[in-house]
Amino acid sequence: MSTLLRQHAEAQFAQELEELGKQDHEKRPENWKLSPQSVVTYLMGGKLKNGFEISPKYIGNRRLMEIAVATLTTDRALLLYGLPGTAKSWVSEHLAAGICGDSRLIVQGTAGTGEDAIRYGWNYARLLAEGPSEKALVETPLMRAMKTGSIARIEELTRIGADVQDSLITILSEKTLPVPELNTEIQSVKGFNVIATANNRDKGVNELSSALKRRFNTVILPVPDSMDEEIDIVKRRVESFEKVMALPAEAPALEEIRRIVTIFRELRSGVSLDGKTKIKQPSGTLSTAEAISVMNNGLSMAAYFGDGRLTASDLAAGITGAIVKDPVQDKLVWQEYLETVVKPRDNWKDIYRACRELL
DSSP: OOOOSSHHHOOOTTHHHHHHHHHHHHHHOTTSSSHHHHHHHHOOEETTTSOOOOSSSSSOHHHHHHHHHHTTTTTTEEEEEOTTSSSHHHHHHHHHHHHHHHOOOOEEEOOOOHHHHSSSSEEEEHHHHHOSSSGGGEEEEEHHHHHHOEEEEEEEEGGGGGHHTTTTTHHHHSSEEGGGGGGGEEEEEEEEEEEEEOSSSSSSSOOOOOOHHHHHHEEEOOOOOOOOHHHHHHHHHHHHHHHHHTTTTOOOOOHHHHHHHHHHHHEEEEEEESSSOOOOOOOOOOHHHHHHHHHHHHHHHHHHSSSSSSHHHHHHHHHHHOSSSSHHHHHHHHHIIIIHHHITTTTOHHHHHHHHHTH
């Protein structure tokens, strides 16, 4: 059993990728480990001809995954766009794992990300001693992807400053990376492409220029359509967490997951499930990822500060923390929701009392 806290997708699902490779007889683009059809099967799950079961990594519209994979067979880069917590990074990682078997070629976008993190950097000790040379060049994940014909991932593209974002334009349009200091360039090997993720909700977002947008094919990942779909996502991810962390707690009852998902969906939409009560919306996104985090936190509370059975009191702190981001505005929204929606519901008294105690 691995002692790593989190394995890369290609290691965690190595057996699935191996079985898909054995059963895959479709045409594969240059330097792809699997055919486009098999990459979609890896993402969406399914049963192979030999009976081997592939677990779903993305639960949602299959057509979106087909469009994403088809994009990466062309010379257009892929932009996964959507609200925070809609599995953009998760899908990006598994796309890279399925296509090139390596999801580690990643640039994490932040407000401090500079051009040297995207294009290339320099070993300054060597640069001062020997002057500009290939040995003094520090390769970025993007440069390595170009050289090996792999997929490079850029996380949170809209967090990077606009001037740095635009350093991607030449790479995406010309498929080359000029190195003027050495009077040379890096040319892309077949199979190279870029998957970027971006959202327009968080603070600190830098809008993409129209020139950069044209270099991407955009796939918008929506929040889960139905209650059952979102419950399934939360259940699978929580079970995975519980297995990795080896928590001495019972698996969460489906009803507890349903209650958390119900709360988040109602506050997201601004109306109760029966459509009878209008609800004020908090400032946070209350995404599926937040629901997963609340459940994981509750399991840890139950395991180490309870009797191992997940209860409303184990979940209350996580729910309140996820909803109340603004201590004034969000607290009022949460109090009103508890009184008008949660309190009158049958079998919800425990969660009402546990949450009220924390306010």
